[in-house]
Amino acid sequence: MSREQVFWGWGEPGSGPSLPDHAGAFLRSELGVEGVVVSSPVALEAARLGPLQLPDAARRRLEEIAGAEAVRDDAEARVLRCRGKSYLDLLAQRAGDCEAAPDAVVAPADAAQVQAVLFACAEAGVAVVPFGGGTSVVGGLEPLREGFDALVSLDLGRVNGLRSMDARSLTAVLGAGTRLPEADRALAAHGLTLGHLPQSYEWATVGGCVATRSAGQASAGFGRIEDNVVALRCATPMGELATLGAPASAAGPSIRELVVGSEGTLGAITEVALRVFPIAPERRYEGWFFRGFEEGWDALRTLVQSDAAPDVVRLSDEEETRISLALAGPRGLKGQAGGAVLRARGYEGGCLAILGWEGEGDAVARRHGPAARILRGAGGMTVGRAPGEAWRAARFAGPHLRDDLLDRGVLVETLETATSWTKLAALHAAVGEALRGALERAQVACHVSHVYPTGASLYFTVLAAQEAGDPAAQWQRAKAAASDAIVAQGATISHHHAVGRDHTPWLGAETGALGMELLRAVRERCDPAGIMNPGKLRPAGRG
Numbered sequence: 364m365s366r367e368q369v370f371w372g373w374g375e376p377g378s379g380p381s382l383p384d385h386a387g388a389f390l391r392s393e394l395g396v397e398g399v400v401v402s403s404p405v406a407l408e409a410a411r412l413g414p415l416q417l418p419d420a421a422r423r424r425l426e427e428i429a430g431a432e433a434v435r436d437d438a439e440a441r442v443l444r445c446r447g448k449s450y451l452d453l454l455a456q457r458a459g460d461c462e463a464a465p466d467a468v469v470a471p472a473d474a475a476q477v478q479a480v481l482f483a484c485a486e487a488g489v490a491v492v493p494f495g496g497g498t499s500v501v502g503g504l505e506p507l508r509e510g511f512d513a514l515v516s517l518d519l520g521r522v523n524g525l526r527s528m529d530a531r532s533l534t535a536v537l538g539a540g541t542r543l544p545e546a547d548r549a550l551a552a553h554g555l556t557l558g559h560l561p562q563s564y565e566w567a568t569v570g571g572c573v574a575t576r577s578a579g580q581a582s583a584g585f586g587r588i589e590d591n592v593v594a595l596r597c598a599t600p601m602g603e604l605a606t607l608g609a610p611a612s613a614a615g616p617s618i619r620e621l622v623v624g625s626e627g628t629l630g631a632i633t634e635v636a637l638r639v640f641p642i643a644p645e646r647r648y649e650g651w652f653f654r655g656f657e658e659g660w661d662a663l664r665t666l667v668q669s670d671a672a673p674d675v676v677r678l679s680d681e682e683e684t685r686i687s688l689a690l691a692g693p694r695g696l697k698g699q700a701g702g703a704v705l706r707a708r709g710y711e712g713g714c715l716a717i718l719g720w721e722g723e724g725d726a727v728a729r730r731h732g733p734a735a736r737i738l739r740g741a742g743g744m745t746v747g748r749a750p751g752e753a754w755r756a757a758r759f760a761g762p763h764l765r766d767d768l769l770d771r772g773v774l775v776e777t778l779e780t781a782t783s784w785t786k787l788a789a790l791h792a793a794v795g796e797a798l799r800g801a802l803e804r805a806q807v808a809c810h811v812s813h814v815y816p817t818g819a820s821l822y823f824t825v826l827a828a829q830e831a832g833d834p835a836a837q838w839q840r841a842k843a844a845a846s847d848a849i850v851a852q853g854a855t856i857s858h859h860h861a862v863g864r865d866h867t868p869w870l871g872a873e874t875g876a877l878g879m880e881l882l883r884a885v886r887e888r889c890d891p892a893g894i895m896n897p898g899k900l901r902p903a904g905r906g
């Protein structure tokens with residue numbers, strides 16, 4: 364294991380920002396929590412681990428394949444590979460609830476070793492959970508045994524690095540375990556970048572992003588990860604699936620697309636060829652205000668349908684705008700000249716959009732002009748570059764603040780979905796209503812996070828006081844209510860967080876009975892023993 368996050372939260376110890384002092388007053392007045400530290404994560408030594416169940420013969424075989432030092436079953440290794448980083452994951456990890464932790468963590472050095480590990484685990488009947496950056500927020504890494512006695516975490520961290528570059532074709536081949544910043548550092552030497560910036564950027568891996576159909580913050584400009592996957596290799600318990608790197612193909616249904624989003628249930632992705640982009644020399648990030656959420660997203664709709672969308676598009680609803688301005692404190696727009704301008708121009712209580720353009724200097728200017736005209740015509744008012752730059756500087760800060768909120772007894776979680784422009788208003792209302800109905804005194808904030816010509820995604824952030832007793836059950840109730848509302852609105856159960864364990868009960872509503880059968884048939888062909896990531900993307904049981 365190389366660099367590691369803390370097992371109970373985000374990032375390395377002390378690596379991120381903390382809640383500002385004035386947040387305490389906000390938490391008291393809005394959520395009714397005291398705003399002081401009321402709980403702390405347990406020490407590693409206090410984490411509770413189940414007995415080791417990996418048979419000696421299977422362990423010896425894994426050591427023969429990957430080397431003795433690449434097979435670990437010490438407490439630290441098991442606790443660190445126990446889960447991802449959702450609110451439910453963090454509640455359990457902070458409490459040291461690691462009874463189900465993997466029996467061992469196996470870290471093969473290359474694709475051939477990954478393949479050999481999968482053959483060995485299939486033969487021995489050992490379940491396997493592929494582990495990339497560990498940032499899943501849908502229970503994708505939960506070590507569900509589903510009838511298997513032994514389970515190992517397959518750590519792809521050593522299957523990393525830039526393997527090859529084709530600067531003429533603008534493609535790069537990367538080991539699946541390469542973390543996004545490492546990939547970008549290697550590409551920067553060639554003046555290139557992935558253009559893929561999820562909020563989990565600091566830790567997520569290339570393979571994990573492909574396995575979950577990730578969408579970065581700049582998806583409007585650079586596409587979602589699957590838009591940029593040119594080819595991949597995936598080791599399955601039945602052998603390797605490898606796809607051709609042609610720019611387009613009419614050779615039947617896409618095998619590549621079967622693997623993209625397969626969440627470790629078919630096998631482990633070992634290598635990905637991705638489209639890459641020249642590093643932008645010029646960046647222009649701005650804040651825009653709209654009088655209301657619908658006015659704002661209609662402006663975005665016009666932009667994207669006119670092929671004039673910026674590369675980063677993010678529009679907060681009234682509640683999210685109010686909360687971000689309050690938490691920005693005296694330096695935010697509110698309470699100073701900015702607030703007075705909003706009031707005078709009729710935008711007080713409105714919605715803030717962050718829009719970002721990247722590219723060659725003249726290209727940015729060329730794109731910015733027409734977009735600004737559309738935005739103004741649709742009712743928008745620019746509030747200049749400061750809010751845009753402030754957002755860009757803090758774009759990865761959120762997850763660090765979450766740990767502080769958990770210390771203070773706050774329920775804090777996000778969920779996301781997408782639908783057509785026509786159905787967006789009803790979806791926004793229904794999910795908000797479901798969450799507010801399920802949680803007492805909750806703050807439910809939302810933003811449009813990704814836009815397409817045909818629709819957009821909505822990303823909800825929920826804050827409430829944690830219920831004493833069983834805070835996990837409190838969130839599970841709210842999440843179920845929100846998921847039911849999403850399905851009832853005909854929206855997707857996940858726009859970019861994936862399915863994992865948490866969304867599995869709602870997958871059938873989207874995929875249909877025959878669709879679920881097809882997924883099962885593919886899985887059974889690649890993994891007849893059902894060892895790959897049990898309980899994810901499929902109902903409980905080995906089917």
Ligand SMILES: Cc1cc2nc3c(=O)[nH]c(=O)nc-3n(C[C@H](O)[C@H](O)[C@H](O)COP(=O)(O)OP(=O)(O)OC[C@H]3O[C@@H](n4cnc5c(N)ncnc54)[C@H](O)[C@@H]3O)c2cc1C
Nearest residue numbers: 495496497498499503561562563568570571577578627632
């Ligand atoms: C604070 C925070 C912010 C986030 N922001 C975003 C965002 O902006 N956009 C977004 O799309 N997502 C976001 N996510 C979700 C998460 O970061 C993504 O799902 C990411 O793609 C997961 O990558 P990972 O390498 O961490 O994979 P992991 O979390 O390690 O794994 C995720 C799933 O993929 C499987 N898997 C991992 N690697 C492989 C592989 N090589 N082969 C086969 N299966 C594999 C795992 O078994 C698991 O089921 C966020 C998460 C957090 C905690």
